[in-house]
Amino acid sequence: MPLITELSWLPFKPGTESSAAAVALKDLGPQLGSQPGLEGHWRGAPLERPNSLEFVKVWTSEQAYQASQSSPLHSEATALIQQLVDTSNPLIKPYHNAVPFDKPFADVAAAPLVQLSSFFLPADVDRQAFETAFKNVLAPLYANPPEGFVTGTNGWALEAVNGAAVFVAASGWESLEKRLEAHERLKGTFGEVEAFTKVVEVHHNSFQKGGA
Template sequence: MSLITEFQWVPFKADAMSSPAGSELKKLVPEMRARPGLLHTFHGAPIEKPQSREFVHVWESESAYRDSKTLPVQAQASQLFRQLIDTSETAFAPFRAAVALDRPFAAVAAAPVVSLAFMMLGADVDVKAFEAAWTAATASVAESGSKPAGFVAGASGWAVEGKVFVVVSGWESVEANEAAHETTKAAFGAIRGFEKTVEVHHTSFSAPPQ
C-alpha cells in the first residue's frame, strides 16, 4: 500500500482570508486535518505567485484519498474555496494532482525551497518510452559522481489520474535549482519531446501545528 501525496495549488483573491468565506474556511481547519487516513499536511506560498497557496496532503493510501472526496467537510471546504479563488489570471489557474511518489515528500519539504514540476503528457504518449527516457536521464546525472550543488532531496511519480508525471526537488535556493537545470539540460533533453505542457514553480513549505 503506497502513500498518496495530494498537491493543490489555489490562486487566492487579495482579500481572501479576511473575507467571510475565508473566516468560515479557517473554522473548518481542525476537521479537515482530522480526515481519516490523512498523515501529514504542508502549506506554502509559491514564490512566483505569493498570493497563491500550495497545499500538500499525504494520505496513507489511494482509497483514503478518494474517500476524503466524499466527506461532508470536503464539500463545505470546496464550496468556500470557490468563493476565494482569483480567476482573473488564466495563467495561474488552480489545479490538483494526487501522486504516488517514489520517496517521502517530507524530506523534500524540509528544504528551504522546493521545485514542483508537473508534466502533462499528451494522450498518445507511450508511457513506457517516457519512463525509459526518464530513467536514462536520471542515471546519466547519477553517473557524474556528485549531486548538484544545493540539492537536498527529490521524489517523482505518476498522478493517479491522467498522464501527469510529477517531479519535486528540494534545494538550498532557487538559484541553486536554476544552476542545476543548466548543468543537466543535456541529460534531460530527451524527455522534452514527451511533454504537452509543463507547470513549474517554487515554494517554501511549512507544516502547521498538529
C-alpha cells in the same frame, strides 16, 4: 500500498484574507488536519505566484484519499474555497491532482526549497518509455549530486488534465540559487524527455508543515 500525495494550487482574490469565508475556512483547519488517513500536510505560496497558495496532503492510501474527497467536510471546505478563488483570468485556473510518488514527499518538503515539475503528455504515451527517459536524464544528478540538492521523488498523477497524462517530479534544494546553478550544469541533457513533450509547468515553493 503507496502513499498518495494530494496537490492543490489555488489563486486567491485580493483582499479576501479576513473575509467571512476565509475565517470559516480557517475554523475548519483542525478538522481538515485530523482526517482519517492523513499522514501529513503542508502549505506555501509559490515564488512565481505569491498571491496564491499550494496545499499538499499525504494520505496513507488511495482509499483514504478518495474517502476524503467524498466527505461532507470536503464539500463544506470546497464551497468556502470557491468564494475565495480568483476566476477573473480564464487562463489561470485552480489545480488539483494526486500522485503515488515513488519516495516519501515528506523528505522533499523538509528542504528549504521545493521544485515541482509537471510534465503533460499524450494520454496514450508509453509510460514505461517515458520513465526510462526520465531516469536517464536524472542519472547524472544522482550519480554526482550537485551542491544544494537534497532529494527527489516522482510519479504519475491519478487524474488526467485536459485529456493529458501528467507525470510529476518533486525535488528538494537548499536554496533557489543552488537549484539554478544545477540547472545550468544540467542544461542540454533533457533531450530524451523533450522528445516526449515540451509542455512542462515548473514552480518553486518553501513549504510549511501544517495548514490543511
